[in-house]
Amino acid sequence: MKPSIHPMDHDCRPVGEILHQIGGKWTVLIINTLSDGPMRFSELKRMVGGISQKVLTSTLRELEMDGFITRTVTPSIPPRVDYELTDLGRDLQRPLKVLGQWAIDNRPKVLDARRQYLAENPQAAKQYKGLHYVPQLQAAE
Amino acid sequence: MKPSIHPMDHDCRPVGEILHQIGGKWTVLIINTLSDGPMRFSELKRMVGGISQKVLTSTLRELEMDGFITRTVTPSIPPRVDYELTDLGRDLQRPLKVLGQWAIDNRPKVLDARRQYLAENPQAAKQYKGLHYVPQLQAAE
DNA sequence: CAGAATCCAACTGGATACTG
DNA sequence: CAGTATCCAGTTGGATTCTG
Numbered sequence: 001m002k003p004s005i006h007p008m009d010h011d012c013r014p015v016g017e018i019l020h021q022i023g024g025k026w027t028v029l030i031i032n033t034l035s036d037g038p039m040r041f042s043e044l045k046r047m048v049g050g051i052s053q054k055v056l057t058s059t060l061r062e063l064e065m066d067g068f069i070t071r072t073v074t075p076s077i078p079p080r081v082d083y084e085l086t087d088l089g090r091d092l093q094r095p096l097k098v099l100g101q102w103a104i105d106n107r108p109k110v111l112d113a114r115r116q117y118l119a120e121n122p123q124a125a126k127q128y129k130g131l132h133y134v135p136q137l138q139a140a141e
Numbered sequence: 142m143k144p145s146i147h148p149m150d151h152d153c154r155p156v157g158e159i160l161h162q163i164g165g166k167w168t169v170l171i172i173n174t175l176s177d178g179p180m181r182f183s184e185l186k187r188m189v190g191g192i193s194q195k196v197l198t199s200t201l202r203e204l205e206m207d208g209f210i211t212r213t214v215t216p217s218i219p220p221r222v223d224y225e226l227t228d229l230g231r232d233l234q235r236p237l238k239v240l241g242q243w244a245i246d247n248r249p250k251v252l253d254a255r256r257q258y259l260a261e262n263p264q265a266a267k268q269y270k271g272l273h274y275v276p277q278l279q280a281a282e
Numbered sequence: 283c284a285g286a287a288t289c290c291a292a293c294t295g296g297a298t299a300c301t302g
Numbered sequence: 303c304a305g306t307a308t309c310c311a312g313t314t315g316g317a318t319t320c321t322g
Contacts, residue, residue, distance in 0.1 A: 019168075023164020054287095113206065
């Protein structure tokens with residue numbers, strides 16, 4: 001089922017699209033990692049850490065398709081492929097940084113809200129699938 | 142597989158979390174809709190348009206759990222439930238607006254990049270699952 | 283090295299029916 | 303009205319194996 005198109009769709013549809021696109025588990029992490037400069041596939045995989053080869057490949061493809069990164073193949077043996085942010089990709093980092101700062105600033109509030117909710121509705125804890133570290137006030141990182 | 146935790150995780154993990162959380166297909170749409178003021182369940186469903194009742198319910202629960210909205214029950218017959226943005230929820234709209242503006246400003250570039258990519262790699266069009274309206278230069282909306 | 287291909291478990295989200 | 307409970311199809315993403 002797709003969102004129907006209402007008159008007031010002035011500005012939230014594109015947002016939803018972008019968010020859904022970069023909302024992938026690894027996308028932001030990858031973009032951020034690439035901000036240090038071009039990087040090879042294996043290097044990127046190592047830096048990001050924990051991502052499977054298949055998912056890294058497909059995520060990179062999407063980013064390339066959207067014009068956020070470039071993919072440069074050096075047909076040597078063994079082959080070498082470098083990924084690099086485009087201007088558009090680098091530009092995306094700016095609004096991303098704003099949201100990122102907000103996330104950092106307000107994460108305590110969110111975690112508190114979540115803790116309180118779970119305290120008030122213990123039964124909700126069961127099917128809880130939310131953020132991975134909900135839990136018991138782990139020390140500040 | 143979860144992202145492993147590296148030293149350089151300074152600021153992208155929380156971002157990824159938030160993005161993944163609000164990256165749901167409807168989340169932003171709902172937050173935006175609620176910015177006009179409190180709204181009942183059915184009203185919200187109608188405004189958002191196209192969302193199933195189950196998904197609306199669970200999305201609202203998540204937003205409530207994270208402290209972005211409040212849920213107020215009026216135990217009349219028939220019952221009445223109102224949803225309203227909290228301060229935190231309203232505060233979230235600011236960085237969201239930044240990203241939204243970026244999305245609006247740059248969507249043409251993304252769509253162009255996508256068109257070009259699909260033109261160069263016709264075989265990629267097959268398993269293409271990306272943004273819903275990739276396509277043939279539909280008139281400006 | 284950088285993937286493509288395959289298989290499979292888990293999660294998402296829609297449709298439908300039922301309830302306080 | 304505002305859900306809850308099921309059922310089920312489609313997608314995501316991890317693990318593994320194979321290749322230019």
